[in-house]
Each structure stands twice: as C-alpha cells, then as structure tokens.
Amino acid sequence: MSPLPTSAPLGLPLIDVGPLRDGDTAARAGVARALRAACEERGFFYIHNHGVPEALIAEVFAATEAFFDQPMSAKLALDKSLSACSRGYEPLRAQTLEAGAPPDLKESFYLGEEVPSDDPRVRAGRFNMGPNQWPADLPGFRETMTTYFETAHALGATIVRALAESLDLPAGHFEGYLTEAAATLRLLHYPPQPGNPSPGEKGCGEHTDFGGVTLLLQDDSGGLQVRDAAAGRWIDAPPVPGTYVVNIGDLFARWTNGRYHSTLHRVINVSGRERHSVPFFFTGNPMHLVECLPTCLADGESPKFPPVTVEEHLKACYRRTYG
Ligand SMILES: O=C(O)CCC(=O)C(=O)O
Ligand SMILES: [Fe+2]
Numbered sequence: 667m668s669p670l671p672t673s674a675p676l677g678l679p680l681i682d683v684g685p686l687r688d689g690d691t692a693a694r695a696g697v698a699r700a701l702r703a704a705c706e707e708r709g710f711f712y713i714h715n716h717g718v719p720e721a722l723i724a725e726v727f728a729a730t731e732a733f734f735d736q737p738m739s740a741k742l743a744l745d746k747s748l749s750a751c752s753r754g755y756e757p758l759r760a761q762t763l764e765a766g767a768p769p770d771l772k773e774s775f776y777l778g779e780e781v782p783s784d785d786p787r788v789r790a791g792r793f794n795m796g797p798n799q800w801p802a803d804l805p806g807f808r809e810t811m812t813t814y815f816e817t818a819h820a821l822g823a824t825i826v827r828a829l830a831e832s833l834d835l836p837a838g839h840f841e842g843y844l845t846e847a848a849a850t851l852r853l854l855h856y857p858p859q860p861g862n863p864s865p866g867e868k869g870c871g872e873h874t875d876f877g878g879v880t881l882l883l884q885d886d887s888g889g890l891q892v893r894d895a896a897a898g899r900w901i902d903a904p905p906v907p908g909t910y911v912v913n914i915g916d917l918f919a920r921w922t923n924g925r926y927h928s929t930l931h932r933v934i935n936v937s938g939r940e941r942h943s944v945p946f947f948f949t950g951n952p953m954h955l956v957e958c959l960p961t962c963l964a965d966g967e968s969p970k971f972p973p974v975t976v977e978e979h980l981k982a983c984y985r986r987t988y989g
Contacts, residue, residue: 676712677901678892679704680909684715686824698831705832705926709914710892712906713825718817720908723883725810730942732804733775734855744775744799751788751796752776752984758857761987764871764932768864772933775853777811787846792952793977795848815851815946818881822849822948825879825912833922833961843878843950843976850877850949856889856933856941869933869941875915876983877949877976882911887941893930903931916979917950920971922962952977 681700685693704711734741746754753776759769781788781795788796800808823844830839856869869889884890884905891900892913903911919928935941957973 676904676906677894678708678710678712678903678911680712680714680906682715683713683825683828684717686828687717694828694831698828701825701828702832705829705914705918705922707927708892708894709918709927709929710903710931711912712903712909713912714906714909716821716910718821718910722810722814722817725806726814726883726944727885727942729804729807729810730775730853730855730944731940733801733807733853734773734942736801736803740801740803741773741775744801746776749796749799751778752794753778753796754799762871762989763873763987764866764868765986767871768867770870771859771867771935772854772856772869774855777815777851777853778849779815780812792848793981794850795952811851815849818851818946819847819849819948822879822881822946823847825881826948826950829879829914829918829926833926833959835959835961840950843954843956845951847948847950848952848976850947852945852947854941854943854945856887856935856943858938858940859935869935870931872930872932873987874919874928874930875913875945875947876917876980877915877947878917879948880913880915881946881948882913883944883946884911885942887935887937887939889933889935889937889941890943891932891934895929900932915947916983917956917976920956920974920979921959923958923967923970925962949980950976952980 685697741755744754746756756774758773762769777798780798826840827837831837886905888904890903892903894901914926916928918926954976955973958969
C-alpha cells in the first residue's frame with residue numbers, strides 16, 4: 667500500500683481496517699485494540715484500506731455537487747417537509763445543532779433505505795423509514811447513491827462488529843442492533859462563511875452524533891474540528907485522501923457507560939470555497955433497546971443513561987435540533 671499523503675501530523679489516530687475484511691484472528695485483534703484505544707480517547711479516528719472504491723467516492727461527490735448546483739426551484743421540489751420520513755432537501759439555516767447558537771450555515775439532502783410506503787414498518791410508523799425523494803433531472807444520481815448507501819452500510823456493520831470485539835464481546839454481540847439496521851446518508855454543502863458572520867455562526871454547530879457509527883467523506887476544503895475536552899481546545903480533522911473520518915455516536919457512549927466517547931465536533935468553512943461532505947450515519951434497528959453493557963459497569967458503578975430504543979433516542983435528537 668502506498669503511504670498516506672499527510673503533510674501535517676494528524677491529531678487523531680489512523681487505523682488500517684483491511685484486516686477486518688481479510689485478516690487472520692491476530693490481525694483482527696490488532697484492529698480491535700486500535701479501535702478501543704481510539705474510542706476510549708475521543709471516539710474519533712481515520713480509517714484507510716476500507717475497501718470502498720475510490721471511483722465510487724468520486725461519483726458520490728460529483729453527484730452531490732450536481733445536486734446542490736441545481737436551481738433552488740428543483741431543490742425545493744424535493745423539500746424535506748414533503749416527506750413523512752425526513753427524506754429530501756433542507757435549505758440553509760434549517761437545523762441548529764448547537765443549542766443557543768445561530769442556525770447552521772449548511773444545506774443538505776437526506777437519503778435512506780428505499781422502503782415502499784406499504785411496507786409494514788412504514789405503516790407501523792417507524793421513525794424516518796419510507797421512500798426517498800429523487801431528483802428528476804440528474805441522470806445516474808439515484809443509482810450512485812443507492813450503490814453508495816449499500817456499500818457504506820456494509821462498512822458500517824463491519825465497524826460495529828469490530829467494536830464488539832474491541833469491547834471483548836463476541837463479534838456477534840450487536841446482531842440484534844444490526845438486523846434491519848436503518849441508516850441515513852446525508853449530502854452537505856457549506857457555502858464559504860461570509861466576511862461578517864453573525865457571532866457564533868458555523869457550518870455545523872458543535873454536536874455529538876446521534877447514532878452508532880458515522881462514516882464521513884469530506885472534500886479537500888477542511889473545516890471539521892473535534893473537541894479536545896481535556897485541553898479545552900479544538901483539534902482539526904483535515905481531509906486525508908483515501909480515508910474516512912469515523913466517529914462513534916451517542917449509542918456507543920450509552921452502551922459503554924461513557925467509556926467510549928461520543929465527542930463534540932463542528933464545522934467552520936473558512937476555506938473561502940464551497941465545501942461538500944457526505945456523512946453516513948449508521949443508526950441501527952429502530953426497535954433495538956440500548957442499555958449499559960454489563961462488561962462496562964465496574965463494581966459499585968451504576969448506569970449513567972436509562973435504557974432507550976434507538977428510535978426513541980433519535981426522535982429526541984431530531985426534536986432538539988429542529989426546534
Ligand atoms: O461536514 C462534516 O465534515 C461533518 C458533518 C457532521 O458532523 C454531521 O453532519 O453530523
Ligand atoms: Fe456530526
């Protein structure tokens with residue numbers, strides 16, 4: 667494998683996840699150890715050798731840019747408010763990830779698994795489950811996003827299984843969570859921050875991610891920052907070609923009683939250019955009950971979080987950030 671082209675030392679660990687596809691037991695255990703160290707430290711790390719074709723990633727970015735380059739009328743024709751399951755377009759300043767800060771300076775497009783309206787889960791009102799809204803005039807968009815969704819979903823499940831091993835649990839421990847696992851693919855566009863931003867305005871206000879694991883693709887603009895609580899500062903998570911930035915979300919903090927961190931992060935696009943990124947949020951089976959793992963409870967310790975289903979937790983997070 668060619669060395670990774672990083673000019674500056676990274677403030678976050680970089681993990682080769684190739685052994686999760688084709689490694690022997692010892693190599694897998696090595697990945698699990700690296701994941702454990704990264705999650706106990708900050709829950710944010712880069713992965714490489716992830717197996718997702720570079721050509722597919724390039725297509726995803728091309729389709730993302732093409733989407734946001736459309737006239738506003740075409741984007742608003744797919745407005746998220748037209749969807750019963752939070753799929754579709756969301757204009758600038760529609761979400762406030764950081765309570766008390768100005769709304770986020772990003773526009774976005776939400777996608778998920780294509781589930782027909784007559785599916786029993788949709789009829790039963792499962793959160794964020796249903797059909798997507800697809801752009802009418804972007805040839806290849808649907809195919810690219812569908813292929814990418816499936817590819818990222820498989821990678822997300824691989825990481826969750828490796829996280830089970832990292833916690834000394836059998837690799838199959840999270841199978842109930844992984845069965846019929848939901849996920850959200852979000853396309854993001856951040857305009858350059860204006861010269862005179864309102865105080866505190868950011869592309870993404872500081873927040874933790876809601877689900878299990880997030881797999882983030884970012885273009886070469888930079889702007890993602892991760893909180894280093896101990897030092898009271900922000901660490902840059904710059905773009906590194908060929909990698910994902912991966913972070914664990916709130917569900918792993920709940921499972922591990924905070925031993926694995928769901929860490930605050932934010933985006934400020936000071937590149938002077940348009941920034942595009944594509945987070946994939948692996949949220950899991952909506953009905954799965956997330957409660958403290960017995961192995962993460964030391965003698966005399968009690969759970970910091972009450973048990974919650976994935977769906978209850980996500981609903982509360984959406985309510986909080988969409989007002
Ligand atoms: O755009 C990015 O780099 C990060 C986005 C993010 O943190 C999020 O959507 O949760
Ligand atoms: Fe995030």
